[in-house]
Structure formats: structure tokens, C-alpha cells
Amino acid sequence: MYNYLYPTKENILDLLDSDIHYKNYNTFDYINNLNNKNEDLCILQKLPDYMSNTWSDIGINLDQRYDIEKSMLQIKDAFEYISKYDNDYMGFYTKSLVKSIHLLKTDNDYNDTSFSDPNLPYTIFINLPDIHLKNWLERTVENLIHETMHLQLSLLEKKYDFYLLTDKKIYSPWKDEPRNNKGILHAIYVFWHLKKFWEKVSSSEKNSFSKQRIEEIQEQLNLISIEKLSSFYSNDGLKLLNICCI
Structure with a gap:
């Protein structure tokens, strides 16, 4: 049986290589059917204000005011944490499948929220807990893995x-x-x-x-x-x- 739980690197890359959008993917261009040529686009992205309410009807509210440098340090720490404990699988999956991250607002510092849209193949939405809170890193890691696995199963569903x-x-x-x-x-x-x-x-x-x-x-x-x-x-x-x- 094909290993749906732990697809090999070859399995994942085979699925990704067949996707013309993958190499230079970002959420804004994908939604607007544009061809992005920037291969160095930052993984943490802010959508234009007019798009910020796209998912508000299901309670998804984008954070448009975060400090990108500080937030990128938190994102980097989360990716490194995952690779430290499971580089061969979860480390590879998160780095390969997540191309665009958008930050979310939360009503409570102790409640986390995350989201992925089945129509956006390599995009995730997560909140970033304050770094002064206990377990902020573990909470961020959980959000990141959670949404990556949604992306992975959605990718597999296209073929199986x-x-x-x-x-x-x-x-x-x-x-x-x-x-x-x-x-x-x-x-x-x-x-x-x-x-x-x-x-x-x-x-x-x-x-x-x-x-x-x-x-x-x-x-x-x-x-x-x-x-x-x-x-x-x-x-x-x-x-x-x-x-x-x-």
C-alpha cells in the first residue's frame, strides 16, 4: 500500500513537480491567477487590506499589523524545533508544503487558532502566541504541523x-x-x-x-x-x- 501516512520525499516531490504553481507559489498571485517570478518571496506574507475580510464569515481574521522581523524569528524557531525532533518526515513536510503563512488575530492570548483553505494548496493561517507566554513555541509548532498535515492530505486527495x-x-x-x-x-x-x-x-x-x-x-x-x-x-x-x- 502507498504510505499515505508517511509519504517518502520522492512521493511528495513527484506530486509537487507536477504542479506548475508550486515553484513560485504565493497566496496573492494564486488567488488572482498571476504568474509570480520572485523565487525569494518571504514565507510570511501580508495580504492587501481589501482581501483581509475574505474569510471573516467563518471567523478567520487576519493580523495586518504584526512586526514581520520578530514574527519571522518565531516562525524560524518553530521550523527548527520540528526538524530537531523529526527532520526526515515532519521537518521535510513542513518545509516543502508551506509556502505562504498568514498570521491571525485571536480573542485570547491563551487560545490558538489556525486554518487552511482547500482551495489554497500551500497556504496556512496561524496565530503566533506572545513569546513571553509559557509554551509559546510548542503551541506554534502544533499549529504549523496541524495545518501542514491538512495540506498534505489535500495533496494526496488529488491523486487517491x-x-x-x-x-x-x-x-x-x-x-x-x-x-x-x-x-x-x-x-x-x-x-x-x-x-x-x-x-x-x-x-x-x-x-x-x-x-x-x-x-x-x-x-x-x-x-x-x-x-x-x-x-x-x-x-x-x-x-x-x-x-x-x-
């Missing part, structure tokens, strides 16, 4: 079929509401990868954040009943779910 056609919905322990089969698979895929990453961190050093996240994610995964999902997914989708929910 994980779903059966159905209008039925499944209870999501993360949203505490019914969701369609695609939403459930994305959630399981993302949180399974987060748990595996924090397990690697925990095995290398004592870290209360990683220990807590491992326990929380496993409790949520335990609420998913594979037996009830056979009518929602293809054989490959079910194989993927079975591995993630063990």
Missing part, C-alpha cells in the same frame, strides 16, 4: 480516492458535532500525526506539553468507532483510518 459518496455525517470529538467523511478523515489524519510528533519529543526530553497533548489526542481518537465507518470510506480510506485509530 479515500471516500465513498454519502450525505451522512459522523460525530466529531474535536468539533463536538456531526461532520462529513472528509472532515473526519482530515481531523484523524492531522491529530494522529501530532500525537506521533509529540511522542518523538517526549522520548527525547521531559516535556509536560507533549505529555499532555499525547494523552488528550489519544482520548479523542478513542472516541472514533472504525466499525461504524465502513459505508463512508473506500478500502484505502479504511486502511488509513485503521492505522490512525489503533
Whole structure:
């Protein structure tokens, strides 16, 4: 079976090389169907003010006033943290798939928010916690991995079929509401990868954040009943779910 959980570098690069938008991708040009020639564009980008409300109807509010130099240092630290503990897989995935990052406002310094739009293949939206807050780096890392895994599964979905056609919905322990089969698979895929990453961190050093996240994610995964999902997914989708929910 194709390794959907941990695609090799060759697998990922094969998917990316077939995309004419990838090399010089940035959110603004992709949305506006423009051909960008700037290969050195900063990964942290601000969209024009007139685009800042594009996702406001779903509660996504862009931060247009952050200090780009300070924020880039935080982003750099987060990428380095990921590579330190999982360079071969998660380090490679984050560096390869995330081409544009847009920062978000949050209502509370202790609540994180992140988002990726299925129509934007290499763009993520995350908040950056204040560096004076405890675990700001781990929280940023979690946001970055979370949205990267959404991008990765969306990329795989373009080539492989994980779903059966159905209008039925499944209870999501993360949203505490019914969701369609695609939403459930994305959630399981993302949180399974987060748990595996924090397990690697925990095995290398004592870290209360990683220990807590491992326990929380496993409790949520335990609420998913594979037996009830056979009518929602293809054989490959079910194989993927079975591995993630063990």
C-alpha cells in the first residue's frame, strides 16, 4: 500500500513537480491567477487590506499589523524545533508544503487558532502566541504541523480516492458535532500525526506539553468507532483510518 501516512520525499516531490504553481507559489498571485517570478518571496506574507475580510464569515481574521522581523524569528524557531525532533518526515513536510503563512488575530492570548483553505494548496493561517507566554513555541509548532498535515492530505486527495459518496455525517470529538467523511478523515489524519510528533519529543526530553497533548489526542481518537465507518470510506480510506485509530 502507498504510505499515505508517511509519504517518502520522492512521493511528495513527484506530486509537487507536477504542479506548475508550486515553484513560485504565493497566496496573492494564486488567488488572482498571476504568474509570480520572485523565487525569494518571504514565507510570511501580508495580504492587501481589501482581501483581509475574505474569510471573516467563518471567523478567520487576519493580523495586518504584526512586526514581520520578530514574527519571522518565531516562525524560524518553530521550523527548527520540528526538524530537531523529526527532520526526515515532519521537518521535510513542513518545509516543502508551506509556502505562504498568514498570521491571525485571536480573542485570547491563551487560545490558538489556525486554518487552511482547500482551495489554497500551500497556504496556512496561524496565530503566533506572545513569546513571553509559557509554551509559546510548542503551541506554534502544533499549529504549523496541524495545518501542514491538512495540506498534505489535500495533496494526496488529488491523486487517491479515500471516500465513498454519502450525505451522512459522523460525530466529531474535536468539533463536538456531526461532520462529513472528509472532515473526519482530515481531523484523524492531522491529530494522529501530532500525537506521533509529540511522542518523538517526549522520548527525547521531559516535556509536560507533549505529555499532555499525547494523552488528550489519544482520548479523542478513542472516541472514533472504525466499525461504524465502513459505508463512508473506500478500502484505502479504511486502511488509513485503521492505522490512525489503533
